[in-house]
Each structure stands twice: as structure tokens, then as C-alpha cells.
Amino acid sequence: MLDGERLDPGLAKALGALRGEDVLDLVSLANRVRNRFAPGFQACSIINAKSGLCSENCRFCAQSAAHATDAGNYPMVDLAVILSAAETAYAAGVRSFCIVASGYGMTRADDDFRRVLRAVDAIHERHPDMGVSASLGVLGQETARLLAERGIEHCNINLQTAPARYRKLIADTHAVEERIATIRLLKKHGIRVCSGAILGIGETMDDRIALAFTLNELRVDVIPINVLVPIKGTPLEGYPPLPAVEAAGTVALFRLINPGAVIKLAAGRETVMSDFQGLLMLAGASGFITGGYLTTRGRETERDFAFLRELDGFASAPQPAPVPQ
Numbered sequence: 001m002l003d004g005e006r007l008d009p010g011l012a013k014a015l016g017a018l019r020g021e022d023v024l025d026l027v028s029l030a031n032r033v034r035n036r037f038a039p040g041f042q043a044c045s046i047i048n049a050k051s052g053l054c055s056e057n058c059r060f061c062a063q064s065a066a067h068a069t070d071a072g073n074y075p076m077v078d079l080a081v082i083l084s085a086a087e088t089a090y091a092a093g094v095r096s097f098c099i100v101a102s103g104y105g106m107t108r109a110d111d112d113f114r115r116v117l118r119a120v121d122a123i124h125e126r127h128p129d130m131g132v133s134a135s136l137g138v139l140g141q142e143t144a145r146l147l148a149e150r151g152i153e154h155c156n157i158n159l160q161t162a163p164a165r166y167r168k169l170i171a172d173t174h175a176v177e178e179r180i181a182t183i184r185l186l187k188k189h190g191i192r193v194c195s196g197a198i199l200g201i202g203e204t205m206d207d208r209i210a211l212a213f214t215l216n217e218l219r220v221d222v223i224p225i226n227v228l229v230p231i232k233g234t235p236l237e238g239y240p241p242l243p244a245v246e247a248a249g250t251v252a253l254f255r256l257i258n259p260g261a262v263i264k265l266a267a268g269r270e271t272v273m274s275d276f277q278g279l280l281m282l283a284g285a286s287g288f289i290t291g292g293y294l295t296t297r298g299r300e301t302e303r304d305f306a307f308l309r310e311l312d313g314f315a316s317a318p319q320p321a322p323v324p325q
Helices: 009-016 022-037 079-091 111-126 141-149 163-169 176-188 205-217 244-257 274-281 301-311
Strands: 042-050 096-101 131-135 197-199 222-227 262-265 287-289
Touching (some): 042 079, 079 111, 141 176, 163 205, 244 274, 262 274
Parallel strands (some): 042 096, 042 287, 197 222
């Protein structure tokens, strides 16, 4: 691995079966691979710009209209709200900001989509050094082209689990092939792709490994890894928490299979993983989402950057962007 060889799928499955203290050896190797092939660190903040009333029935999601949850429902927020959230992130030292909208996708340039474009333009004008990303679901030729023209940092569209198990574990109101087609479309337009996983939804380690190889084959640039936060009213509300050692082994395998990608810890790292966040970071992660998620709480950016400084030297994490005085 350290010489750049691709991990064999059979060996990946064998590594996925490791238990106990052997997982720490896997974690150590993944951290060395990260330092060799994916140095640096990316902290990202997001805004839930359009929430709830989603037509899709993703089993884990509080925003699906199919589930009775307490998640807020509101249309696309005003441009000023998006810009205010971006300013808050920038002032905290974050230099990557993502605009997220609920729903199946944006296959044409409607009013909501054009508001996203205006936000991208306005943020770039105010802060040329801030990358702006978007998570808008399934896209079409027109919307992908317009995002490319705006210099979007990357687009997010998660596959969540092994494609062969998507219909059973995630949703049956749409096909995973539509999401894969969007990834290929984004790549065609030269847009970096963010696509990742959610762990703890009933999948096996083999499912996770299959997803990691799929993301490698699709040349995904950023891989967010979420740990299920069971939400009351969803079909997964009673699911037990994922063991920390299993999460660490999974992050390590994603790193070994995707040595050059940004692997970003997302929802569940502060809550479900709690005291084991550091272990996940040392398992090959090279980024995280800070300041909160879509419908679950996160942690203050100041505390997250202090956490990074504590890890500096183990994971070779750089200092965050300077906070303006």
C-alpha cells in the first residue's frame, strides 16, 4: 500500500474480518497511507437550505415525507440566509461551505436552483478563497453544466451503501443507478465529486467494502462517512449504535481502498462515536464537517479546531485557516 499498490478485494475482505487489537494495526497502516497519499485536512460547514417534505423514502432520513419526524419543513431559504451562514463559517476559519437542499434532485434550472447559483456567485465575490459546494440530489445536463460554469468546489451525492443493496437498505422510490449516473455526469463536466456512506443501517462489512471499491472505480474525490444517528419516526429509530472499533476498521478500509481521496467524517462522529473520535481520525480520515448537520447537532467549530490541534503530530493535521481579527 505504501508503495502505491492497489488493495486486492480479497485482502480487503480479510482485513474487514479483523477483530480486537488487530484493528489497531489496520488503523496505524491507514494513517500512514493517509499521510503518504492524502496529506492536509479539510474542514467543511453546511447549511440546510431547503428542509423536509422529500418525496423519497430513505430509511434513515428525518426529511422524508414518508416518515413522521420532528424535522423542520421549509422551502429554499432566502439568499441572505445562505450568505449569513457562509459568513459565520468563514469567520470561524472554515474555507469550504456546502449548500444542501432536500428532495429527489434538481434536473432543471428552476427558481431554487438559480438561487443556489446566485449564492455561489455572491460567496465567491466576497471570499475568493472559500470553496463553495452543493448537495442537490440527482442532476441533469443543464444543472451540471451551470454548476461547472460557476466553479463549484465539488458536488455531493451519496451512494450510502453497496449499490446491490441500495434498494433494501436505503430507498425504493428511486434507483441507485440514477445517483451513479449523476456522478458520471459531474465528472464529465469536470466537477469534483463528494459521495460517501452511512454506517450502522444493517449493512455488512462486505457491503461497506463493495461501496468503497465502487467509489474508487467512479474516481470520487471526497468521501463523507456518516454513522447512523437513529431518529425517532424513521424505520431505523431503534437501531443500536455501531461499535467504535467497527467504525474505525471501516474508515481504515475506505482509506486503503481510496488512498488519495479526502475521507471526511460527518454525522455521528461527535454523538455516536463520542470519546472515540480521535481513533476514527487516526484511521485515515482527512476532514470533517463542523458546526452541525442537516437535522442532527454537531459541535462548535472552535472545539473542533482545538481537537485537530491535539491530533497534530499523529495525523499530520495542519492548522485551520486563520480567524480574521
